[in-house]
Amino acid sequence: GRGNYRHFMEKELHEHPAVIGDTLHRMVDPGTRAVALPKLPFDLAAIPRLTVSACGSAFYAGLVGRWWFETLARLPADADVASEFRYRAPPLTEGGLGLLVSQSGETADTLAALRYLRAERQHVLSVVNVPESSMARESDAVLETVAGPEIGVASTKAFTAQLAVLACLAIATARARGAIDAAREAALTASLLEIPARAAAVLEQDAEIQRVAAILAEARDVLYLGRGNCFPIALEGALKLKEISYIHAEGYAAGEMKHGPIALIDPAVPVIAITPSGPLFDKTASNLQEAAARGGRIIVFSDAAGAARLRGIAAETIVLPDVDPFAAPLLYAIPVQLLAYHVAVRKGTDVDQPRNLAKSVTVE
Numbered sequence: 001g002r003g004n005y006r007h008f009m010e011k012e013l014h015e016h017p018a019v020i021g022d023t024l025h026r027m028v029d030p031g032t033r034a035v036a037l038p039k040l041p042f043d044l045a046a047i048p049r050l051t052v053s054a055c056g057s058a059f060y061a062g063l064v065g066r067w068w069f070e071t072l073a074r075l076p077a078d079a080d081v082a083s084e085f086r087y088r089a090p091p092l093t094e095g096g097l098g099l100l101v102s103q104s105g106e107t108a109d110t111l112a113a114l115r116y117l118r119a120e121r122q123h124v125l126s127v128v129n130v131p132e133s134s135m136a137r138e139s140d141a142v143l144e145t146v147a148g149p150e151i152g153v154a155s156t157k158a159f160t161a162q163l164a165v166l167a168c169l170a171i172a173t174a175r176a177r178g179a180i181d182a183a184r185e186a187a188l189t190a191s192l193l194e195i196p197a198r199a200a201a202v203l204e205q206d207a208e209i210q211r212v213a214a215i216l217a218e219a220r221d222v223l224y225l226g227r228g229n230c231f232p233i234a235l236e237g238a239l240k241l242k243e244i245s246y247i248h249a250e251g252y253a254a255g256e257m258k259h260g261p262i263a264l265i266d267p268a269v270p271v272i273a274i275t276p277s278g279p280l281f282d283k284t285a286s287n288l289q290e291a292a293a294r295g296g297r298i299i300v301f302s303d304a305a306g307a308a309r310l311r312g313i314a315a316e317t318i319v320l321p322d323v324d325p326f327a328a329p330l331l332y333a334i335p336v337q338l339l340a341y342h343v344a345v346r347k348g349t350d351v352d353q354p355r356n357l358a359k360s361v362t363v364e
């Protein structure tokens with residue numbers, strides 16, 4: 001049941017800290033802080049290329065994964081939505097790694113992408129939440145997210161569990177390829193292991209997030225901006241808002257704004273910036289200046305240092321705990337999902353069963 005929560009989605013949002021912790025504890029040795037994955041039937045050091053395929057939120061987790069594999073492991077990587085990937089039918093060199101990400105393990109297009117990857121002689125690894133699923137059965141190896149059953153149609157805790165698995169896999173791949181040493185690996189896993197406590201702190205910021213939800217509930221369109229490994233979190237925020245509150249939203253790479261969407265900016269279109277401190281912060285800050293100069297109503301999700309820098313232009317600021325930029329997507333996913341939840345509650349939509357949507361999409 002949903003216990004004392006109003007909706008399954010609210011209950012599942014509050015499970016983020018435990019789910020991230022459980023998923024990490026299966027993959028990180030608490031003593032050495034090294035990633036210890038189950039034995040894989042292929043050599044991570046020998047893989048020439050990674051191909052990620054998934055749908056919806058699981059695809060956004062895959063996009064963060066691609067960023068981690070490229071930046072940390074220096075492994076060439078591609079990610080595409082399964083419904084495009086399978087028909088694009090790209091030629092692949094034998095011996096690459098095909099990676100599928102799926103909560104249900106049954107999504108028709110992702111399953112078809114899996115079969116395509118197998119036909120192209122890729123090693124097939126799936127990250128799934130249902131170990132008895134079709135994808136798990138048809139894969140060479142499975143890394144399980146330990147999210148427990150997810151009842152709300154909109155994915156929440158499965159998404160951060162996917163991120164936790166992909167982060168560990170990217171670290172293990174980086175180590176196998178000699179791209180990081182043991183000290184860096186321990187620092188990276190330490191940054192992941194800090195997330196459950198920080199996530200619990202973010203869930204305590206519910207009242208602040210409700211204040212932002214009151215603004216969004218009046219909007220017809222919302223723009224979400226991010227960069228680097230938080231660009232997919234902007235996409236996730238926009239998708240979640242669309243699917244449960246029925247408000248039109250777009251996730252955009254902050255640097256693309258001046259190539260078109262800036263034309264949309266006016267005081268009626270809230271601009272949500274997902275912008276933790278880190279190497280890309282200044283770039284996003286200048287994009288936000290441009291939006292503010294055109295009358296945009298800027299809502300900032302950042303840490304104390306980032307929030308202080310943007311206070312002059314922000315209409316609202318949500319100050320999140322400090323986090324290593326590597327692990328930021330795990331933390332920043334939570335307030336954007338919580339925000340969509342509160343907007344939907346205010347609008348009185350059916351949060352757990354949004355119109356026109358099914359939990360598992362087993363038709364193309």
Ligand code: F6R
Binds near residue numbers: 056059107156359361
């Ligand atoms: C969004 C959402 C969907 C799923 C997508 C893939 O909140 O839940 O976009 O992420 O349908 O489903 P799975 O992960 O089961 O393959």
